[in-house]
Amino acid sequence: MKYSFVIPCYRSEKTLGKVIDEIQAKMSEMNHQDYEIILINDCSPDNTWGTIRNLCSKNENIIGINHAKNFGQHAALMAGFHFVSGDIVICLDDDGQTPANEVDKLLAKVIDEDYDVAYAEYAHKQHSGFRNWGSHVNKVMTEVMLGKPKELYISSYFAAKRYIVDEMLNYKGAYPYVIGLVLRTTRNICNVEVNHRERTEGASGYNFKKLLGLWMNGFTSFSILPLRIASYGGSAIAFIGFIYALYVIIRKIVAPTEYLGWSSTMAVLLILGGLILLVLGLIGEYVGRIFISINNSPQYVIKNIINYDSVENKN
Template sequence: MNQRVEFADKAREKPLLSIVVPVFNERAMLPLFVKRVFPTLGTLDVCWEMVMVDDGSTDGSADYIKDLVTSKPGVRLVKLSRNFGKEAALTAGLENARGDAVIIIDADLQDPPEHIPAMVDCWRTGTDVVLMQRRSRAGETLFKRWSAHLFYRLLSRTSRTDIPVDTGDFRLMSRMAVDILLQLKERNRYMKGLFAWIGLPTQVIQYDRDPRAAGDTKWDYPGLVGLAIEGLTSFSVSPLRWATIIGLLAASVGALFGVWIVVKAMVLGVATSGYPSLVAIISFLGGIQLLSIGIVGEYVGKTYMESKQRPVYVTEEVVENPHRRYQSSENPQAGERYVKAV
């Protein structure tokens, strides 16, 4: 950090709030996002910066953000070299955020930015984590709402970490919480679990999630299933125990079935048809074995990927205006009062 930047940091008289925004092919949403977020930030009695992480977008999102950097105070672009996934983009945003508090929010506006002032108020009372809990999920199918409801409760019941239900990435974290989180270096990252793992004083605010205002969701059902498996295997060994229990039950059923066949033949004199029962037993046990191998493979694969020690992401470039690093909200009508680097 050069002397000009150090002077700018010291010149801040108010706390600095960082807004981390992961972006992947959200060109249609970005103008709407900016239109709603900037007025909201203008009502806060803080300095703020916005760290927008482009996760390998191919629709011109990065170019739009670059133009935004030159025209809006406090905006910074962190462009990744390719699409690394949302968990990696969040990590990149948190590592580049300089604020005394950090808010994570998606660009799709399903998490209303109008809740940001309430989050900041909670943080100023001494809370390290302000957790936004979804009370409703507008614009989603019944199956998606039901499956999400089931997954969050299954994860909470099986995990050794108390992971709050019905929560996403929309939250505020103090600088201490962010610094602790950045000490966690695993490559297979399930951020919702990592957020919960750090603990610290937490306050929950319930809100109603809005439907997406424009564009299409980037999460299809296979992706959501993969994320669910990642969450279950990252914070719990329960699937391994389930495989063991299912194996014991299968072996017990097979043994009892074998005893029943012997009793029928020797006591009751009933002949047993071989092929149907044999096929049923082999199919059942084969399915159990494949399921168990798949579960063990998930954990072995995680260990393999962790052993490579590859970086979570690669940054292609960081774009910011050094003379407009932070935006102050003391006079939101003017919109031009910011801390200058000299």
């Protein structure tokens, strides 16, 4: 059985070598020599691509992929998936926070217990407060929008059977969202508790803008629930407006000389105007993404590939 490690890389010139060393040591300890490591440089501004080239020159089983521009972590994963040849695919981070030396726990769930996907779950997360908040919002979003079971913990460290990855590759949209692709393919998913390390170098690449974009990808690509919520909300506001109109008419009949407030009228107009703009923006987001998909916008653009021919010929 062959294993494929897929690692999106961004600002990891100082940590990537340690992650590779740890993978190699663990595979040697498990007596598994048939594996490959796919490193995707997502147009990192530091010397990450130089580090990847150096690693590839020393190891024929390491494939280096260089993006022409930054497409994001999920697009980088999709790029790596196109080059895997293993029976089990393992995805992890490039910063060393996800322990590669505990990959046997994930593999045991997928191989021995026949789960399709095994996600790492952390008892004590070492992320910053902002990143933990973002993870919580993402958790709620996937539960509400994508139907993720509440007891299931989703992380960037997971192992999946090859057929799951092959099915995910059928998605050709410009905005891939790996969690959504997994959940729409299978529900035979489990968690495995592993340690989560402190970050030794740099900071998380996820800021508020990137997290917001990730959430938008999640619910606009895999759910129409926001549109339904907008429809229900609009219906509810319309009903309330109708009741209020009846109240105004009856009040005018009962007390014709009473002056009705201008401020309350403006408040209603502002609320309705804001709601209309919100719904129009939401519809525009869906339409815009449809337009981009019709124009065949790429998920990623690969500038360079290292060692792929040698790995392909070796297999």
